[in-house]
Amino acid sequence: MELSRRGFMKAAGAGVAATSLGAMGFGGAEAAVIAHVRPMKLASTxxxxxxxxxxxxxxxxxxxxxxxxxxxxxxxxxxxxxxxxxxxxxxxxxxxxxxxxxxxRAETRLRQPMHRRPGSDRFEPISWDAALDRIARLMKDDRDANFLASNADGVPVNRWATTGMLAASATTNETAWATFKVAKTLGIVGFDNQARV
The missing domain is CATH 3.30.200.210 (Phosphorylase Kinase; domain 1)
Incomplete structure (x- = not known):
């Protein structure tokens, strides 16, 4: 079979057109495949x-x-x-x-705050409110007892060196900035990030 240059261009153009129509979903084979696709497993989540x-x-x-x-x-x-x-x-x-x-989903994952009372050999579950109240009370008592407002020369330093803060690193820049400002506003000197530990 002999094919002229003009005939080759016509056949190639028809092939490109047919392939393009099929790729756009106008072919019967694609319609049959789409009809048999099952819904995604995560669709109901x-x-x-x-x-x-x-x-x-x-x-x-x-x-x-x-x-x-x-x-x-x-x-x-x-x-x-x-x-x-x-x-x-x-x-x-x-x-x-x-x-x-x-x-x-681990069975050993903690799902509530735990507290070990003085002299006890085991941890007991407590409520979130009780845990936060206890942390706030201990921080307040320590800050009142150990806050250094000025040094020996009378220069204001506003330091609280007996408590430290370890911040999370999996956070946004805005949250990290706010956390740092809270720590420094309290006067906390020992401030570090989990990324460096």
Whole structure:
């Protein structure tokens, strides 16, 4: 079979047109495939964006859970993946971040504050209000007893050197700034970040 140059161009153009129409979904094969696609497994879950809790990189994650807490249902985490729209990790996760589901669902994970009373050999659960009240009371008592308003020369220094603060690193710049300002407003000298530990 002999094909002229003009005939070759016509056949090539017809092939490109047919392929383009098929790629846009006008072909019967694509319609048959789309009809047999099952719905995604995560379609009935609630999607929540968050920050990974492990290191100081602060990767973005997407968590999928079943059950609506707003309706009184207990939410169960069923899947965790990297957030492709997050500028830090662009959807990738390290092995620890990829295993967050196991961390959240672990039987040994603490779900409430624990307190070991003086002289006791075991920890007891207490309420969040009781834990925060105790922390605030201990901080206030220590600050009142050890706050240094000025040095020996009378120069104001406003230092509280007997209590330190360790801040989280998986946070935004704005939250880190606010945390630093709170610590320095209290006069805390020993302030560090979990990323350096």
């Amino acid at each position: 609630t999607e929540t964006r968050n920050t990974c809790t492990y290191c100081s990189v602060a990767c973005g994650i997407i968590m999928y859970s079943k059950g609506d807490v707003r309706k009184g249902e207990r939410a169960e985490l069923v899947h965790v993946e990297g957030d492709a729209d997050h500028p830090t990790n662009l959807g990738t996760l390290c092995p620890k971040g990829a295993a967050l589901k196991d961390f959240v």
